[in-house]
Amino acid sequence: MTIHRIGGWIGAGLADAAGRLVILSATTAFLARTLPPGDFGATALTLSIVTAFSMAVGTPYEEALAQARVVRRSDLGAVLAVSLVAALGFILLCVPLGLLLDRVYERDDLVLLLPVTALLLLAQGPMTLATAVARRRKAFYVINLCSIAGHVAGAAAAIALGLAGAGIWALVTLRIVLVFATAASLFWMLRLSVRPVWSWGSLRRFNRFAGLVLASRLVENATYVVYNTLVGALFGLTVLGYLNIAMRLIEPVRGAIVAITHNLCFPHFRGGAASRENVGEAAAEVARESSALVAPTMMGLAAVSPLVVPLMAGPGWTTAEPIAAALAAGGLLALPSQVVQTALSASGRPQSVLLSYVVALVTLSATLVATSEFPPATIGLARLAGDFALTVTAVLVNGPLIGLSPWPLLRRLSGVWLAAATMGVIVAWIGIRLAESHGQVVALLVAVPAGVLIYIPLLFLISRASFRSLVHRIGPMLGRGALAGAR
Numbered sequence: 001m002t003i004h005r006i007g008g009w010i011g012a013g014l015a016d017a018a019g020r021l022v023i024l025s026a027t028t029a030f031l032a033r034t035l036p037p038g039d040f041g042a043t044a045l046t047l048s049i050v051t052a053f054s055m056a057v058g059t060p061y062e063e064a065l066a067q068a069r070v071v072r073r074s075d076l077g078a079v080l081a082v083s084l085v086a087a088l089g090f091i092l093l094c095v096p097l098g099l100l101l102d103r104v105y106e107r108d109d110l111v112l113l114l115p116v117t118a119l120l121l122l123a124q125g126p127m128t129l130a131t132a133v134a135r136r137r138k139a140f141y142v143i144n145l146c147s148i149a150g151h152v153a154g155a156a157a158a159i160a161l162g163l164a165g166a167g168i169w170a171l172v173t174l175r176i177v178l179v180f181a182t183a184a185s186l187f188w189m190l191r192l193s194v195r196p197v198w199s200w201g202s203l204r205r206f207n208r209f210a211g212l213v214l215a216s217r218l219v220e221n222a223t224y225v226v227y228n229t230l231v232g233a234l235f236g237l238t239v240l241g242y243l244n245i246a247m248r249l250i251e252p253v254r255g256a257i258v259a260i261t262h263n264l265c266f267p268h269f270r271g272g273a274a275s276r277e278n279v280g281e282a283a284a285e286v287a288r289e290s291s292a293l294v295a296p297t298m299m300g301l302a303a304v305s306p307l308v309v310p311l312m313a314g315p316g317w318t319t320a321e322p323i324a325a326a327l328a329a330g331g332l333l334a335l336p337s338q339v340v341q342t343a344l345s346a347s348g349r350p351q352s353v354l355l356s357y358v359v360a361l362v363t364l365s366a367t368l369v370a371t372s373e374f375p376p377a378t379i380g381l382a383r384l385a386g387d388f389a390l391t392v393t394a395v396l397v398n399g400p401l402i403g404l405s406p407w408p409l410l411r412r413l414s415g416v417w418l419a420a421a422t423m424g425v426i427v428a429w430i431g432i433r434l435a436e437s438h439g440q441v442v443a444l445l446v447a448v449p450a451g452v453l454i455y456i457p458l459l460f461l462i463s464r465a466s467f468r469s470l471v472h473r474i475g476p477m478l479g480r481g482a483l484a485g486a487r
Helices: 003-031 037-057 059-067 073-105 110-136 140-163 168-190 200-235 237-271 276-313 320-346 350-370 376-402 406-438 440-462 464-478 480-486
Strands: none
Touching: 003 140, 003 168, 003 237, 003 276, 037 073, 037 110, 037 168, 037 200, 037 237, 059 110, 073 110, 110 140, 110 168, 140 168, 200 237, 200 350, 200 376, 237 276, 237 320, 237 376, 276 320, 276 376, 276 406, 276 440, 276 464, 320 350, 320 376, 320 406, 350 376, 376 406, 406 440, 406 464, 440 464
16 A cells, blocks of 8 residues: 555545534534533533543454454454443443532532443444454545444434433433444444454453553543543633533544544554664655645634634634634644554554653643633643644654654654644634624635635745645545545
């Protein structure tokens, strides 16, 4: 598989990201007009905890299955069995944990909200197992289609419950139905038939790799848990609700980009894992070329967040606007670290990934505590600081382990980042001025294409190599040949 072929798959993945954003934004726009910020804050708290548990249920073995040279049906059955046992254990754990949260935050719904939300863990293992199979088959278009199907099903269920007056339960139902529908559609499209069979012997050869991946993913998702918990403790559930709205705008795009980058690049890096120099060179090239596409996307989101948040959530959510902008800017900084960490995992070094996430978590926590006396709108700066620390550690400390030269890479990325940041400032100014005179809808319709028209010549002037790379990649992504080759 070549980097050129990856271009077609990225095109389908970006369409998936755009679809997720539209679906979740429309659903949030409806629910935010019927529910108070406190309900969004309580949902954010429960989902962050359940998301951390979901990593332990399925993700470690997904990476192990994707990385292994040979996988038998008995291996899949053993992974499915252990994931279901883990899911049941975490669901039971959520009962006393829900009681504790109910007392801490003085709400009478968290005692049921947390264990009910945890029911999605029953589908998490099957979903990640099927995703691993799809990655092995390089059926990335199947992953994208099933992701959209799951989001449509979850959004439909949430809106239906919202219309029925279910309140906060509409918010958690969105995520529960999304995971179950995605898992079911993956099994159906892959024609996958697996029965859970307890066999510790089948898991033995995956356990070391899975254990290291589990540790790094738990720390990664502990970042969300700590972030939400500290914001709730320091600022209250209302401010946590503002953070939740900002994350609902940014995280679908950011999460999709992370997943696309990891899933597509993992087999490419694994193929070159025998040569340290090949992996380092490939990681540098993928990071530079991916950033040329991702940087303007994230900075564009940051620039238009003052326009999108009021349209999505309605009046009264102004505090979420700068938070969303900071989360989007962090996505720009975090991409190179994702590429390096994917290369490390594919090369059999998941322990190095763990270090980056630990540094990011410590930085985020320290920054959040240090800024607790500042206005709530500044809580996005803590995530931005954590993303910066993540990339610095991944590139400077871990990059040389795969033959990556950090400073040449950062010099190449600086041109892309400068062009994207300059574009973002101009687009933000255009959006604010037009919103004052013509309204937010008109401002958004003008600002988005203006960002594209501004970024391309800026990239040409600042970084010719990245410009040529961008033009070279856009062609295959839009052409039929690459999409056909991706199948």
